[in-house]
Amino acid sequence: MGWPNQYRLLLSGLAYLLLERLRRVYLKRTTFAHAQVSTIRLKLLKIGAVITRNTRTVRLMLSSQYPEQDLFLTLASKLVPG
Numbered sequence: 001m002g003w004p005n006q007y008r009l010l011l012s013g014l015a016y017l018l019l020e021r022l023r024r025v026y027l028k029r030t031t032f033a034h035a036q037v038s039t040i041r042l043k044l045l046k047i048g049a050v051i052t053r054n055t056r057t058v059r060l061m062l063s064s065q066y067p068e069q070d071l072f073l074t075l076a077s078k079l080v081p082g
Contacts, residue, residue, distance in 0.1 A: 026075055043068055044075070 019037045027033050032040055050061040060076075062069050 022075075026078055030071060032071075044072060047072070 016037055019040055023032060023035065023037070023040055027035075027040070032044070035043075047066060048063060052059045052061070062072065066072070
């Protein structure tokens with residue numbers, strides 16, 4: 001196995017661990033408390049949004065029809081300082 005494949009495997013393993021930690025720590029009393037990593041990825045991270053960037057701020061505009069919007073915003077406020 002070459003270095004690029006090993007690096008890709010390392011990154012995917014770290015991403016899995018990060019999502020597992022997110023589920024265990026931040027999604028405790030939610031509907032995603034016992035969800036699989038693929039479900040969390042599909043329903044919380046793989047979403048459509050418009051991102052606008054200013055000199056000092058980054059704005060994320062979610063669809064008003066996004067069913068997990070409240071949970072997403074709660075998680076974002078816990079994970080992003082300020």
